[in-house]
Amino acid sequence: MCEDNHAGHAGLGRRALFVTGAAAALTLGTVSFASAADGNQETRTVRGTLPPGAPDFVYVPLEIPSGVREIKVSYTYEKPSVPAGTPGNALDIGIFDQRGTELGGKGFRGWSGGARTEFFIRADDATPGYIPGPVREGTWSIALGPYTVAPQGLSYELTITLTYGEPGEAVKPTYPPERAKGRGRAWYRGDCHLHSWYSDGRRTPAEIAALARAAGLDFINSSEHNTHSAHAHWADVAGDDLLVMLGEEITTRNGHVVALGVEPGTFIDWRYRARDNRFGRFARQIRKAGGLVVPAHPHATCVGCNWKFGFGEADAVEVWNGPYTPDDEVSLADWDSMLVASVREGRDWIPAMGNSDAHRDPDPVGSPQTVVLADDLTREAIQEGIKAGRSYVAESKNVSLTFGVSGAKGEHAGIGERLKVDRNAPVTVRLEASGAPRCTVRFVTDQGVLFTSPPLPVAGSGVVEWRTTPSYAAYVRAELRHEAAVGPLPGVLAAFTNPIFLGRQ
Secondary structure, three states, X not given: OOOOOOOOOOOOOHHHHHHHHHOOEEEOOOEEOOOOOOOOEEEEXXXXXXXXXXXXXXXXXXXXXXXXXXXXXXXXXXXXXXXXOOOOOEEEEEEEOOOOOOOOOOOEEEEEEOOOOEEEEEOOEEOOOEOOOOOOOEEEEEEEEEEEOOOOOEEEEEEEEEEEOOOOOOOOOOOOOOEOOOOOOEEEEEEEEEOOOOOOOOOOHHHHHHHHHHOOOOEEEEOOEOOOHHHHHOOOOOEOOEEXXXXXXXXXXXXXXXXXXXOOOOXXXXXXXXXXXXXXXXXXXXXXOOOEEEEEOOOOOOOOOOOOOOOOOOOOEEEEEOOOOHHHHHHHHHHHHHHHHHHHHOOOOOOEEEEOOEOOOOOXXXXXXXXXXXXXOEHHHHHHHHHHOOEEEEOOOOOEEEEEEEEOOOOEEEXXXXXXXXOOOOEEEEEEEEOOOOOEEEEEEOOEEEEEOOOOOOOOOEEXXXXXXXXXXXXXXXEEEOOOOOOOOOOOEEEEEOOEEEOOO
């Protein structure tokens, strides 16, 4: 790997290979530019090759002179054929400004992952995924992320073009309000994992907002991969009928986590692995910025998607992600095991939620959606409802349910609550559902599935009751399942609830 002021190419030397194997990041030699007159451009080309086992991040420093109006970067890389079952080349890209590449520092100016082959930054505008602002004098750094490297290595070429001149006028960002016109204490529907063209999605914020309204949603959360650049582009599409919260999908090499509802302009770094023992620091940053920490699709099978940081910092967990698939079934079972452990050990439990993770057509927004009991349609109230587990997940706006338990003396508890009765006191569990034709209702406890109903009528509505005691079931949660396609396996989910706990503790 090397670079040259005009053009160059070489392989990694033996010493460089040693550094690569010993560090999570590698910094190359600096690319320099000479000042030029207004309106002139200056271009440098950088070529290199990354071997298998390359570090997670490779930085190419750029010595930017004064008087630069715009920086533009484009890149290409080779994609040779690889044997079946072997990952090919995939190279992500982003940039940090003169404030440096320090983990959690202030130098971040954008990231597009592998979604774009070029980007620009200037004071008044930037490519989606990047942060507009002045191109100040100093050492900038292009960040390369070799996501996967083929056995033949990853050969790349960068083209950096500076345009000189007076900077454009910076635009002050505006952000969506933290409150919409709600219905007081009510059930509100939301989708908190969505991608626009500000990361690797293909929809504009306006298109997403229109689809959210059509899906019956009351709130959404912006969650672009490793960038907060979308935050300033949601104000125009929010409204009294749609609360837009701001966040990020922190996309590490050991799993993804949604920062849900942080303060506008908050950036959360992603450049670490589980073995680095740094996730706790950034989870605390999310909460300090007013957000929730939500591990996403924890058992997804894509490279780097499986969650390996544990759940000690989680405020909730995304159990259902997009169309219901076997990895969601594994996530559901894993979450249920965590509920059992929380009962056994007498510690706090982690609520579940579901989101669409929609990127582009035909990905449906709001399928699934999390339905939250909140005091109002505000960021704070929605977050409080999610964190308390007062919610259920439904495949669409068509599915609604009411789930509760009651004691013999009129005691009552709803989703996310505890029915405080004696361990041998009789308890009635009741589910009322609509919009779920031919679905089966299952009541799941710390012992497993203890009740399964006959299918609901074709009309999709029905009431199911079951009786138990706290000594028999420490908690109970409900699932609505579609008809199974084959054998004894359960059908895919139409909806599921967070638990209701039974007993005095």
